[in-house]
Amino acid sequence: MSRALVRPLDNLTTSCYNRFAMFFQKIETKRKSAYAAEQLISAIKNGVYKAGDKLPSERELAKQMGISRPLIREALSALHLAGIIESRPGDGTYIRKNVRNGRIEAQVLSILEGDVHPVEVLEARKSLEEGIAKLAAEKANTEDLKRIERALTQEEKAAKERDYDNYVKSDRDFHLAIAAASHNSLLEAAVRPLIKIMGQELWGGMDLLYLFNDQGIKQTLDEHRRIFDAIRQRNVTLAVEAVRRHLNRSKERFLGDSKEGQ
Incomplete structure (x- = not known):
């Protein structure tokens, strides 16, 4: 010290x-x-x-x-x-x-x-995942959509049961399923470690301390549902905007730009 x-x-x-x-x-x-x-x-x-x-x-x-x-x-x-x-x-x-x-x-x-700063992770993810959402909206097949929806359903179930570990896992699975639906191996390989880093200790601690609450959960699930709906509808513009909004709001929640905790 x-x-x-x-x-x-x-x-x-x-x-x-x-x-x-x-x-x-x-x-x-x-x-x-x-x-x-x-x-x-x-x-x-x-x-x-x-x-x-x-x-x-x-x-x-x-x-x-x-x-x-x-x-x-x-x-x-x-x-x-x-x-x-x-x-x-x-x-x-x-x-x-x-x-x-x-x-x-x-x-x-x-x-x-030992950790990369979470804001850096969110900024890098935003740069990659907007392009991934565009490709997923264009290329996702029936199996891709089932995989994304299955992850979202598991995430909603875990949130309802207050099961933090499964909530975090299904959150990662949701984003990884969208990456797979882009059918672009380079983008998928680039974003995978950024999504998986959410499981590291410091990130997980902040997620549990600040985001695993009723308001944060509701916002995240609503944002994920909008992303999935846009991809399922093959609406490229809405898919990109939904991902952009989700990651911007995730950054705001972490930075405390909303009014909680003041």
């Missing part, structure tokens, strides 16, 4: 905001989400936040540390994966357990240091 991340506290009985403002420092490093996670862990280790305490909002954390909300989301997602915090829909983020050893901290940092 970097030196001087922790400042002495004059009074631990002050308000949550004052405790927080006195403790965290602005970050000036190349891997800001990792240092944000370190500061949060330091706060928990030093008793600023204890098990059961509610953390400040993303916006407040970002303001105090001088970084963007997406970077705060990365840090919080890593802490969530390590079991340190939990999200309570409609309420906020709470400390789940105290941090007493370095293994958990090492786990958090390894999660943060």
Whole structure:
């Protein structure tokens, strides 16, 4: 851990905001989400936040540390994966357990240091999947359409049952089925690792922490249904627009451009 991340506290009985403002420092490093996670862990280790305490909002954390909300989301997602915090829909983020050893901290940092940034993945996918949707609308055969619809049906079933693992799997299967329906092996090979990267730890943590909620699920399923309908109708324009809108909105949901969590 970097030196001087922790400042002495004059009074631990002050308000949550004052405790927080006195403790965290602005970050000036190349891997800001990792240092944000370190500061949060330091706060928990030093008793600023204890098990059961509610953390400040993303916006407040970002303001105090001088970084963007997406970077705060990365840090919080890593802490969530390590079991340190939990999200309570409609309420906020709470400390789940105290941090007493370095293994958990090492786990958090390894999660943060090993992944491609999700925004980069979404931008790359958008560039490829718009063209894939166009070809799928033109070339998809009966078996292709059955495969896409089967994945969508499984995704809807998993969402209804709150089965996160199968929801993520069927989400990937849906996009991979569309890629296969393009009947272009180069495009399919290019997009496959970008879709599968959704299963990596950091991405999965953010998906579970921020998107696996009633609003996020409904939006995603509606967008997927529009994509499938456009491909089935062989409407190239609508298919491309539906994919563009879906991935743009996925990026917005990740970046927090909607009003939740403010």
